[in-house]
Amino acid sequence: xxxxxxxxxxxxxxxxxxxxxxxxxxxxxxxxxxxxxxxxxxxxxxxxxxxxxxxxxxxxxxxxxxxxxxxxxxxxxxxxxxxxxxxxxxxxxxxxxxxxxxxxxxxxxxxxxxxxxxxxxxxxxxxxxxxxxxxxxxxxxxxxxxxxxxxxxxxxxxxxxxxxxxxxxxxxxxxxxxxxxxxxxxxxxxxxxxxxxxxxxxxxxxxxxxxxxxxxxxxxxxxxxxxxxxxxxxxxxxxxxxxxxxxxxxxxxxxxxxxxxxxxxxxxxxxxxxxxxxxxxxxxxxxxxxxxxxxxxxxxxxxxxxxxxxxxxxxxxxxxxxxxxxxxxxxxxxxxxxxxxxxxxxxxxxxxxxxxxxxxxxxxxxxxxxxxxxxxxxxxxxxxxxx
Numbered sequence: 001x002x003x004x005x006x007x008x009x010x011x012x013x014x015x016x017x018x019x020x021x022x023x024x025x026x027x028x029x030x031x032x033x034x035x036x037x038x039x040x041x042x043x044x045x046x047x048x049x050x051x052x053x054x055x056x057x058x059x060x061x062x063x064x065x066x067x068x069x070x071x072x073x074x075x076x077x078x079x080x081x082x083x084x085x086x087x088x089x090x091x092x093x094x095x096x097x098x099x100x101x102x103x104x105x106x107x108x109x110x111x112x113x114x115x116x117x118x119x120x121x122x123x124x125x126x127x128x129x130x131x132x133x134x135x136x137x138x139x140x141x142x143x144x145x146x147x148x149x150x151x152x153x154x155x156x157x158x159x160x161x162x163x164x165x166x167x168x169x170x171x172x173x174x175x176x177x178x179x180x181x182x183x184x185x186x187x188x189x190x191x192x193x194x195x196x197x198x199x200x201x202x203x204x205x206x207x208x209x210x211x212x213x214x215x216x217x218x219x220x221x222x223x224x225x226x227x228x229x230x231x232x233x234x235x236x237x238x239x240x241x242x243x244x245x246x247x248x249x250x251x252x253x254x255x256x257x258x259x260x261x262x263x264x265x266x267x268x269x270x271x272x273x274x275x276x277x278x279x280x281x282x283x284x285x286x287x288x289x290x291x292x293x294x295x296x297x298x299x300x301x302x303x304x305x306x307x308x309x310x311x312x313x314x315x316x317x318x319x320x321x322x323x324x325x326x327x328x329x330x331x332x333x334x335x336x337x338x339x340x341x342x343x344x345x346x347x348x349x350x351x352x353x354x355x356x357x358x359x360x361x362x363x364x365x366x367x368x369x370x371x372x373x374x375x376x377x378x379x380x381x382x383x384x385x386x387x
Contacts, residue, residue, distance in 0.1 A: 001376060002034045004086040006101045008069065008093030010039030010053075014270070015214045016297050017092060017117045020181040027182065027369040036084065038077050038097070040068035054080055070096045077104070086110060088376050091152075092117060098148045105151075111383035113154040113375070115179075116166060117294055119315075146170045154379040156372075158295035159316040175382065177375050182368030183300045183360055187277050190306030190357060194281030201266055203282060207238040207346055210283035210307070212276070212298045213290070215246035220312075222255060223289040227338035229259050234343070240287075241266045243279055280305035285345035291332060293317060304360035308352040310341040324348075326356045 005025065009017050025035045040058030056075045058068035081104055090113045091101040098114065105112035149155055149170035157163035158180045166173065198204055209228065213219055221242070228240045242252070242265065249267070256265045271279060280286070286302035287310045293299075296316050302309050303320060309327035311317040321327045328344045330337035345352070 001087045001373070002084060003028065003036070003376070004081070004084075004089045005035055005037045006089065006091040006093065006097040007037065007039050008095045008097045010037060012042055014273075016295070019273075019297060020115075020117065020295075021092060023181055023184070023365060024369065024372065027365045028373070031369065031373065033373070036080065036086070038080070038100075040070045042068060070100070072096055072099060074100075081108060088113060088380055090115065090376075094118065094145055094148060102148065102151050109383070111153040111379045112151065113156065113379055114148065114152045115156040115158070116149075116162060117158070119165075119292055119294060142169065149173050153383050154375055156375065159319050161315045161319060162294045175375075175379060177371070179368055179371045179375065180295050180300070180363050181297055182365030183297075183304045183363050185304055185361060185364050188280060188301045188304035188360070189277070190281075190353060192277045192281040192305065194278050194283070197275075197278045197282035201239075201241065201268070201282075203239060203241075205237060207235065208283040208285075209238065209240045209310075209342060209346075210243065210279060210286050210302070211240070211288065212243045212279070212286075212301070213288075215242070215244050215249045215252055217248050218292040219246075219248075219290045220292070221248070221252050221289065223333075223335055223338060224287055225252070225256055225259060225261065225265065226335045227287075227289070227342060228265065229261055230336060230339040231342055232261065232264060235346070238346075239264050239266060241268060241279070241283065243268045243271050243276075245270045276301070277305065280307055283307055284349050285310060285327075285342060287338075287342050287345075288312060288317060289338060291315065296320065300360050300363055303356040306353040306357050308345040308349055308356055310338065310345045312338075320359060322355075322359075326352060326359045 007021060028035050037053045039055055041055035056070045056077060058070045060068055088111050089101050089105050091098050092115050101112050146169055149166060150172050154175045155173050156177055156179050157166055160178055163176060163178055211224060232238060253267055256262055280302055286307050288296060288299060289312050291312060291314045293316045299309055299320050303326055309321045311321035311327060311329055313329040313331050318329060321329055323329055328341035330341040
């Protein structure tokens, strides 16, 4: 099968969507499928020389460093679609790339599938591209998202909570499925040695709370820092390690300094993907306070590593984090509840390891990719049946 993947974000940017794309692409290629990725170019940071990655002319998004938008005008993708006979188009973005996908799919009579990664309506309060009134932007965005969902032949949600929201927004979707991004069960495993990371950051003898992800306003990290400040008063030898970069990096460091936590909160900056399993291995528990997650890939990575999770009771997170089983949940806006959930995971970390691993094993790369290929086959057959 020859698959065209369209995405609004890709390398050299690293985030949950990009990690999902890389993981899924490799798994599809391992099964013998050909995957071509069409993504915004980044002249400043360079692009890969992979012949199956096609970078399109793009402009930097000033409001969100590291992200770019392609132009609506047809570009080099036209030649590629003429030269290659794709079986399916799979878009992973709701911006310009989804518009290109709709146009190309209609012109060439190809089936179009979309994976819904980002709650764009929630993001408008942080990233309003034109400075328009929020209510007006929300109305326009909602109509656009509904239009895209209705034009696709298949829509993938990573969790049931997200699919429920999409069905309410776009009730006339043709075909839907719940397919999370799979986890490499060998890379993220309880047997991974985290001693090198502990030595590097001086964590021997310390309890370690880990957060991994893009450091941006929608991740709600202030709540995590406030909860850690409360927990710090009760537990002496505890550190919070924050892995990642993003537009709110300096703001978060300043916030931590103002709270007097600079000695106990470690900002690692960007960590190479091949080192990431060691960071999970070095922690005692994982914590996530974001209400923005459609899946929370990092939660599954933590669970696969045998680490319990203190997670916010919202959207995707409760599908993987179960009280007294794989971790503990806390309510939105409940900072003290967050601190208590983290403390419970620290107190019960060892007993929760088998349950955490068992939960993650249900989301292997192999199983999730097989479900994706099955959906491709069904959507291709359906598209042919309607002419």
